[in-house]
Amino acid sequence: MAAKEFLPSPASIAKYVKQNAKKNASSMKAMMHVKGGQETTREDNYKGHHIVVRTRYDITVDGQAVTGHIMLTNQGQVQYHGLPNYSFDSAIGLVRALIDQFPEDFEKKPGKSRSGSRNSSPMGGMKMPSSKASQARKSKALGSKSKK
Amino acid sequence: MAITRPNALTHRSALAQYCDGVKKLKNEFTGPRTSDLGVPGPSKQVSTYDLFVVWHVNAMMTLTPAKNNPEQRNAAHRGPVFPAWHRFMLRQLELNLQRVLGDTNFALPYWDWSADGEGSPEEQVNSDLWKPKGIGGSGDPVRTGPFVFDPSDPSSFSVRIDTDSNGNLEQVQRGLARTLGQDIDTLPNKTDTANALNSVPYDGPPWTVSSSGFRNQVEGWVDPNGPALHNRVHVWVGGDMSPASSPNDPVFFLNHCNVDRIWEAWMQKHGRIYLPDAKAPAKLKGHRINDKLASFISPPTTPADVLDVSAQYVYDSLSV
Numbered sequence: 269m270a271a272k273e274f275l276p277s278p279a280s281i282a283k284y285v286k287q288n289a290k291k292n293a294s295s296m297k298a299m300m301h302v303k304g305g306q307e308t309t310r311e312d313n314y315k316g317h318h319i320v321v322r323t324r325y326d327i328t329v330d331g332q333a334v335t336g337h338i339m340l341t342n343q344g345q346v347q348y349h350g351l352p353n354y355s356f357d358s359a360i361g362l363v364r365a366l367i368d369q370f371p372e373d374f375e376k377k378p379g380k381s382r383s384g385s386r387n388s389s390p391m392g393g394m395k396m397p398s399s400k401a402s403q404a405r406k407s408k409a410l411g412s413k414s415k416k
Numbered sequence: 417m418a419i420t421r422p423n424a425l426t427h428r429s430a431l432a433q434y435c436d437g438v439k440k441l442k443n444e445f446t447g448p449r450t451s452d453l454g455v456p457g458p459s460k461q462v463s464t465y466d467l468f469v470v471w472h473v474n475a476m477m478t479l480t481p482a483k484n485n486p487e488q489r490n491a492a493h494r495g496p497v498f499p500a501w502h503r504f505m506l507r508q509l510e511l512n513l514q515r516v517l518g519d520t521n522f523a524l525p526y527w528d529w530s531a532d533g534e535g536s537p538e539e540q541v542n543s544d545l546w547k548p549k550g551i552g553g554s555g556d557p558v559r560t561g562p563f564v565f566d567p568s569d570p571s572s573f574s575v576r577i578d579t580d581s582n583g584n585l586e587q588v589q590r591g592l593a594r595t596l597g598q599d600i601d602t603l604p605n606k607t608d609t610a611n612a613l614n615s616v617p618y619d620g621p622p623w624t625v626s627s628s629g630f631r632n633q634v635e636g637w638v639d640p641n642g643p644a645l646h647n648r649v650h651v652w653v654g655g656d657m658s659p660a661s662s663p664n665d666p667v668f669f670l671n672h673c674n675v676d677r678i679w680e681a682w683m684q685k686h687g688r689i690y691l692p693d694a695k696a697p698a699k700l701k702g703h704r705i706n707d708k709l710a711s712f713i714s715p716p717t718t719p720a721d722v723l724d725v726s727a728q729y730v731y732d733s734l735s736v
Contacts, residue, residue: 276714
């Protein structure tokens, strides 16, 4: 960065975004839309033995698939790209947190009032010293999920 | 000549300038549209500020490597590149803020969250940062400070692109949300940052969230009792700081500026050491010292290029 720092301009931003957008969109597409379950593989080496643990997740909420990428650490923690700074004791804890954080994505009845009111249920299973209620974040106004 | 990044709470004019610049970038449109970026819905122009949101999500969703990567190291997180990629991103924001502010001396302020973390939970949520003259407080939507959304004012601050429960980009039009201290009631404190500062090596096998060393410590995956340091700040702020679209909250950059300061303090103490080196195997591509960092609005750079930034900026204090 020292000798060759690039100074941005509106034109340069447009140029580089155009160059990079397609590549980024394909990376996103490759990672998302994992339907029909997803498998995680953990590996370890112990006393000269090679351990492989494959875990398959097929998660639904009210029949609706949860398709975001799930990660399992070798310590057994469940993590998720949709909530990238959190760690959970179990997949159930993760899904409860998703319902807390994104309540509008799990509403059963389209057309139900979505005033941005907050959900007060705890985020079960999340490893936190003093976990409190999570709250709904969004009141969407655009796109196919708009239910207001 | 290098600029000096100040403490946001002791240099209030720098914080006010930052907020002003963010709003300017939020209302600058250089051409890219949602349809160009794979964001579903009507094709709309994407502001320069919102390009940083999309860039962060894209990097988060770019696995490195794409296959055989069980702990899901990505192009900006969960691996060695975490501090370097965010340093690159912060500098791009800083240069663009300088441009729209017309002030080449503008320097990003940092939020010394571990100083706030020394207070009680009540004191933490009542820090000056969250006051109307800071960056506003908690709420869904936030109702105080410079980032209040007014549906009748198109130039007011709004969240326009975020991610859904599956991590997909989506269009929205709403106010910023924060839930300070609700998902977790305390910030990291000075003991936490001191422990990170003493943590060696920089990083090590398996180069993931299971590694020991400074990078994983400061990213916040090490503490078995919950999210730590950087991660803990995201969780503590909550709301729009929770999903992959977390740059939607301007406090994202104040948090990462402090993470960058901690990294700089670590390098002052332990040397400008980055691992893995260029000879590391291909499975670490994207995280080796000479690999290109995932770029979006500018030419790429490498971790090697961002190790010494003393010609660009310094911090007013490296006491973390």
